[in-house]
Amino acid sequence: MSKEKRKLKLDLVRVTWLDAYEEPSGWLEPKILDTVKCSECISYGLMYKRKDAIVLFGDIAKDISCEIGRLTIIPKGWIKDIKYFGVQEEIIVSGSLE
Secondary structure, rough: OOEEEEEEEEEEEEEEEEOOOOOOOOOOHHHHHOOOEEEEEEEEEEEOOOOOEEEEEEEOOOOOOOOEEEEEEHHHEEEEEEEEEEEEEEEEEEEEOO
């Protein structure tokens, strides 16, 4: 069975997003509830859009069946801003991504 191949165009972006906060285990004063907050993060990479999230990755190994590396998955509700740099990269994908 042959796998269908297609080209995928990906944008180079900077994403500003909020990361979840987790306090180390232990007993805490309840007043901490008013002081803890999410970290604002900035990530750069090539962006693939999904229904629930975006996937950023930083590396492409085109000579090894077009493998990708350094993945970060960010839920759409955590994203504050996306800046597009006007640069696109094409990769070849075998089969379905869904």
